[in-house]
Amino acid sequence: MSTTRRGFLAAAGTAAAGDMAQAGDKAHDHGHDHQAVPSDPALRVKALESLLVEKGLVDRAALDALVDTYEHKVGPRNGARVVARAWADPAFKQRLLENGTAAIAELGYSGEQGADIRVVENTPKVHNLIVCTLCSCYPWPVLGLPPVWYKSAPYRSRAVIDPRGVLREFGTELAADVEVRVWDSTAEERYLVLPERPAGTEGWSEDGLAALVTRDSMVGVARVPPPSGGKP
Ligand code: FE
Numbered sequence: 001m002s003t004t005r006r007g008f009l010a011a012a013g014t015a016a017a018g019d020m021a022q023a024g025d026k027a028h029d030h031g032h033d034h035q036a037v038p039s040d041p042a043l044r045v046k047a048l049e050s051l052l053v054e055k056g057l058v059d060r061a062a063l064d065a066l067v068d069t070y071e072h073k074v075g076p077r078n079g080a081r082v083v084a085r086a087w088a089d090p091a092f093k094q095r096l097l098e099n100g101t102a103a104i105a106e107l108g109y110s111g112e113q114g115a116d117i118r119v120v121e122n123t124p125k126v127h128n129l130i131v132c133t134l135c136s137c138y139p140w141p142v143l144g145l146p147p148v149w150y151k152s153a154p155y156r157s158r159a160v161i162d163p164r165g166v167l168r169e170f171g172t173e174l175a176a177d178v179e180v181r182v183w184d185s186t187a188e189e190r191y192l193v194l195p196e197r198p199a200g201t202e203g204w205s206e207d208g209l210a211a212l213v214t215r216d217s218m219v220g221v222a223r224v225p226p227p228s229g230g231k232p
Contacts, residue, residue, distance in 0.1 A: 075144030076215035078109045079192060082142055083218065084210035087197045097121060100192060104142060114141035114190065120183060121194040127174055128181045129220035130191045131159035137185035139192050143218060150219065170221040193220040200226050
């Protein structure tokens with residue numbers, strides 16, 4: 001992260017604190033969209049898309065195909081496979097933490113919005129949380145498209161000013177001695193959290209492990225829950 005970016009973050013934190021005071025209790029829940037009408041950026045995007053289509057500069061079918069690919073074919077299941085491999089194979093885990101992009105490409109995942117992916121590891125003493133304070137940068141090849149809450153102004157500002165508060169709203173309570181590290185994604189560098197492997201999964205297959213891994217755990221807003229049933 002550049003010093004300019006850090007400077008921005010400090011300023012954004014102060015400004016966001018003001019915003020949040022006004023937003024009040026609206027920021028309590030991430031399970032739904034907070035706005036009844038489309039947000040200003042959403043309307044601008046819609047207007048821009050209509051214009052580009054009208055002028056013949058983009059093909060609506062091509063746009064739909066691109067969105068469909070990242071919504072349905074590429075998605076958090078890719079990231080889950082990466083996490084499961086790291087849990088099962090210590091050598092892969094080491095490569096993943098040293099050079100995320102290269103290790104992820106070993107599993108065949110690369111491309112748009114994933115040129116430089118850094119993987120950060122959760123441990124009993126460190127919890128990592130991913131945000132993009134400026135917009136919605138996200139590692140598409142392993143997580144697909146970002147959820148609405150990830151792109152929302154409350155998440156983007158509060159993940160920086162009050163990460164523990166945000167985690168609590170996602171149901172993630174951290175002990176006081178756990179260090180929280182917040183990573184600000186950019187167009188150049190995106191992040192993926194390697195969550196902690198839950199207890200009770202000793203000897204599990206990679207498929208079984210991958211099925212436990214959730215999108216939220218790879219963004220860092222949740223942990224991977226321990227298995228409820230028996231070994232798959
Ligand atoms: Fe962004």
